[in-house]
Amino acid sequence: xxxxxxxxxxxxxxxxxxxxxxxxxxxxxxxxxxxxxxxxxxxxxxxxxxxxxxxxxxxxxxxxxxxxxxxxxxxxxxxxxxxxxxxxxxxxxxxxxxxxxxxxxxxxxxxxxxxxxxxxxxxxxxxxxxxxxxxxxxxxxxxxxxxxxxxxxxxxxxxxxxxxxxxxxxxxxxxxxxxxxxxxxxxxxxxxxxxxxxxxxxxxxxxxxxxxxxxxxxxxxxxxxxxxxxxxxxxxxxxxxxxxxxxxxxxxxxxxxxxxxxxxxxxxxxxxxxxxxxxxxxxxxxxxxxxxxxxxxxxxxxxxxxxxxxxxxxxxxxxxxxxxxxxxxxxxxxxxxxxxxxxxxxxxxxxxxxxxxxxxxxxxxxxxxxxxxxxxxxxxxxxxxxxxxxxxxxxxxxxxxxxxxxxxxxxxxxxxxxxxxxxxxxxxxxxxxxxxxxxxxxxxxxxxxxxxxxxxxxxxxxxxxxxxxxxxxxxxxxxxxxxxxxxxxxxxxxxxxxxxxxxxxxxxxxxxxxxxxxxxxxxxxxxxxxxxxxxxxxxxxxxxxxxxxxxxxxxxxxxxxxxxxxxxxxxxxxxxxxxxxxxxxxxxxxxxxxxxxxxxxxxxxxxxxxxxxxxxxxxxxxxxxxxxxxxxxxxxxxxxxxxxxxxxxxxxxxxxxxxxxxxxxxxxxxxxxxxxxxxxxxxxxxxxxxxxxxxx
Amino acid sequence: xxxxxxxxxxxxxxxxxxxxxxxxxxxxxxxxxxxxxxxxxxxxxxxxxxxxxxxxxxxxxxxxxxxxxxxxxxxxxxxxxxxxxxxxxxxxxxxxxxxxxxxxxxxxxxxxxxxx
Numbered sequence: 001x002x003x004x005x006x007x008x009x010x011x012x013x014x015x016x017x018x019x020x021x022x023x024x025x026x027x028x029x030x031x032x033x034x035x036x037x038x039x040x041x042x043x044x045x046x047x048x049x050x051x052x053x054x055x056x057x058x059x060x061x062x063x064x065x066x067x068x069x070x071x072x073x074x075x076x077x078x079x080x081x082x083x084x085x086x087x088x089x090x091x092x093x094x095x096x097x098x099x100x101x102x103x104x105x106x107x108x109x110x111x112x113x114x115x116x117x118x119x120x121x122x123x124x125x126x127x128x129x130x131x132x133x134x135x136x137x138x139x140x141x142x143x144x145x146x147x148x149x150x151x152x153x154x155x156x157x158x159x160x161x162x163x164x165x166x167x168x169x170x171x172x173x174x175x176x177x178x179x180x181x182x183x184x185x186x187x188x189x190x191x192x193x194x195x196x197x198x199x200x201x202x203x204x205x206x207x208x209x210x211x212x213x214x215x216x217x218x219x220x221x222x223x224x225x226x227x228x229x230x231x232x233x234x235x236x237x238x239x240x241x242x243x244x245x246x247x248x249x250x251x252x253x254x255x256x257x258x259x260x261x262x263x264x265x266x267x268x269x270x271x272x273x274x275x276x277x278x279x280x281x282x283x284x285x286x287x288x289x290x291x292x293x294x295x296x297x298x299x300x301x302x303x304x305x306x307x308x309x310x311x312x313x314x315x316x317x318x319x320x321x322x323x324x325x326x327x328x329x330x331x332x333x334x335x336x337x338x339x340x341x342x343x344x345x346x347x348x349x350x351x352x353x354x355x356x357x358x359x360x361x362x363x364x365x366x367x368x369x370x371x372x373x374x375x376x377x378x379x380x381x382x383x384x385x386x387x388x389x390x391x392x393x394x395x396x397x398x399x400x401x402x403x404x405x406x407x408x409x410x411x412x413x414x415x416x417x418x419x420x421x422x423x424x425x426x427x428x429x430x431x432x433x434x435x436x437x438x439x440x441x442x443x444x445x446x447x448x449x450x451x452x453x454x455x456x457x458x459x460x461x462x463x464x465x466x467x468x469x470x471x472x473x474x475x476x477x478x479x480x481x482x483x484x485x486x487x488x489x490x491x492x493x494x495x496x497x498x499x500x501x502x503x504x505x506x507x508x509x510x511x512x513x514x515x516x517x518x519x520x521x522x523x524x525x526x527x528x529x530x531x532x533x534x535x536x537x538x539x540x541x542x543x544x545x546x547x548x549x550x551x552x553x554x555x556x557x558x559x560x561x562x563x564x565x566x567x568x569x570x571x572x573x574x575x576x577x578x579x580x581x582x583x584x585x586x587x588x589x590x591x592x593x594x595x596x597x598x599x600x601x602x603x604x605x606x607x608x609x610x611x612x613x614x615x616x617x618x619x620x621x622x623x624x625x626x627x628x629x630x631x632x633x634x635x636x637x638x639x640x641x642x643x644x645x646x647x648x649x650x651x652x653x654x655x656x657x658x659x660x661x662x663x664x665x666x667x668x669x670x671x672x673x674x675x676x677x678x679x680x681x682x683x684x685x686x687x688x689x690x691x692x693x694x695x696x
Numbered sequence: 697x698x699x700x701x702x703x704x705x706x707x708x709x710x711x712x713x714x715x716x717x718x719x720x721x722x723x724x725x726x727x728x729x730x731x732x733x734x735x736x737x738x739x740x741x742x743x744x745x746x747x748x749x750x751x752x753x754x755x756x757x758x759x760x761x762x763x764x765x766x767x768x769x770x771x772x773x774x775x776x777x778x779x780x781x782x783x784x785x786x787x788x789x790x791x792x793x794x795x796x797x798x799x800x801x802x803x804x805x806x807x808x809x810x811x812x
Contacts (some may be wrong), residue, residue: 152789215749496773510752512756513719513752513753555759557726557753557757557759557760559752559755559757561788583787600792603788604795606759606790607793615792634752634787
């Protein structure tokens with residue numbers, strides 16, 4: 001209402017309520033005086049001191065004031081629920097009736113004195129009653145408006161607006177008495193009545209009352225109807241009395257507005273009463289549905305609020321039992337770690353086992369076993385089990401990612417205790433629980449992954465810190481090394497150590513496996529290298545001792561491939577032993593050819609016995625200036641291009657042969673650039689490690 | 697990805713490995729061998745004819761059984777390896793620790809000899 005809205009801006013609601021009540025009171029007082037004056041003048045056959053229309057206008061003013069009064073008192077009050085609204089109507093009616101009865105009592109006490117038979121006094125009493133009546137009607141009207149417009153649509157609001165304007169029109173017509181053709185007034189009346197009837201059909205609020213509220217509403221409505229009838233009766237009696245004595249009296253019935261208002265309020269009141277009455281038996285169904293929705297929400301929210309799968313299972317069990325009034329239930333679940341768990345309600349584990357074995361014995365397939373993916377009503381199979389008190393059984397699968405992880409079984413002592421609706425709601429519960437559990441497991445997985453990633457980060461830092469920051473150099477050779485690791489931490493290791501003036505030890509190793517364990521084994525390898533190499537053993541002894549040290553550190557299935565070198569600059573020879581590592585690539589400048597050295601050797605950690613020494617060899621070769629030796633890990637030779645081909649030994653040898661004249665750094669760079677060009681991307685899926693030694 | 701099939705032939709359990717064995721699929725290989733050993737077979741043959749690639753983790757699986765097989769007196773023979781796969785075995789020195797034969801007949805013959 002734009003006027004109401006404007007007013008609300010100008011005044012506070014409280015001020016408006018006061019203003020409208022004041023205006024109603026003033027207009028009523030004027031109405032009473034004017035009406036009495038008109039009556040008095042009429043009786044004395046004198047021209048009245050006040051205009052004849054004044055009482056009518058004052059009545060209109062009274063009505064409009066009260067309309068706005070209730071608009072702000074009731075319509076804008078968001079805190080009122082349905083029974084509160086009915087209570088308001090009832091309370092207004094009660095107060096009005098009490099006042100009216102009090103007036104009657106006064107009249108009764110006065111007896112048939114002169115005053116009590118005076119038409120002016122009767123008019124006064126009549127005006128009091130009429131005011132109370134209209135007050136009651138308008139209070140009811142406003143409450144009905146809220147009830148009708150509950151869950152409103154655009155059309156409903158428009159219809160109501162038209163209805164209100166029609167009533168206003170009638171009110172104005174009453175007081176102005178414009179002569180309208182009968183057709184128009186008939187149309188207006190028919191239209192108003194029709195609209196009133198259509199609006200009265202809006203009873204959606206009734207559905208939201210629970211059983212107790214419905215009883216309360218019935219009582220309140222019944223009493224309100226009683227008040228209405230009482231007022232109608234008393235107002236009619238008095239107006240009849242006055243009409244008999246005075247012709248100037250405008251009776252209540254001649255006010256079309258009053259009649260229309262009364263008719264509407266009474267219609268809706270009776271409709272409501274009947275609808276509530278007839279809805280009484282179904283209220284438990286509605287409450288049931290509401291509870292199901294709440295249970296549903298509990299299952300889906302259990303993920304956020306509670307931190308365990310167990311709570312999801314318990315809620316599922318509880319909700320299902322309460323939704324279908326089951327006498328007992330159990331829930332079998334295969335947990336995240338594949339363990340079997342059983343949750344029961346009003347049934348012992350022994351009983352569930354009995355039913356289980358009974359069903360198994362009768363070869364009822366796909367029932368309670370967890371491969372079943374269909375809801376089954378197994379009641380008929382229970383009848384042959386005499387030892388159980390249950391006569392109905394319903395089984396539901398609980399699925400996570402299309403895999404059945406459990407079964408929910410509901411039991412009843414009654415035969416054929418489950419209907420289709422029950423099956424549907426419980427299977428919705430089971431589905432929701434499945435989703436919740438899936439979410440829960442995904443979340444758990446995400447946590448694990450985050451933890452694993454964090455671990456990997458640490459492992460990577462460890463791995464990086466294990467690689468040397470500088471390499472031993474000598475007048476006889478230069479060394480360059482390169483290492484790049486994939487996101488997953490590998491265990492590539494290289495290092496150098498000076499044994500004496502003319503002896504330098506080199507190692508390249510690859511730890512099997514990935515992640516933290518690889519980094520851990522790598523650090524063990526580093527420890528072994530640094531402690532053993534400085535003792536200057538020959539390479540085969542180095543391997544034998546390293547194996548002995550490692551055998552008890554490495555877990556089952558892991559091993560380390562390594563090649564250990566000692567470069568002797570005095571004898572210009574390289575002594576080495578290969579333990580399962582990639583063969584050495586050597587470029588001989590004299591032959592101008594790169595070749596892989598052929599020798600034998602088993603990786604460290606593979607042979608646990610003392611005879612490991614027999615599985616490795618001592619090898620040596622002499623070097624000359626210009627010779628190049630490339631040590632690498634299998635990440636390089638096994639690097640694949642987009643066709644799935646491996647980089648392989650040949651390509652590596654070719655790169656070396658073509659670049660052998662360059663410095664160790666340049667050779668290394670060409671190896672790497674060729675490798676990246678071959679694999680077609682900078683993303684590597686393994687560790688690339690190489691050590692290039694150029695003799696001079 | 698790897699696909700592992702097991703079938704029995706005159707007292708020998710043949711484990712056929714199809715595809716690639718990397719860190720994650722090596723678990724399946726481990727399971728297959730463990731099952732075969734657990735079921736008490738005295739002759740286990742591994743058919744590697746369709747094995748395309750094996751990573752160090754896969755080799756680790758074979759390696760981890762060497763002692764157990766020796767202790768339980770189980771003859772364990774691999775056969776039909778592609779050259780590339782065989783190369784991986786020999787670089788690591790596993791070729792010396794395991795019995796590897798070119799084809800099924802030879803593998804069977806060796807298994808029979810070993811189990812005597």
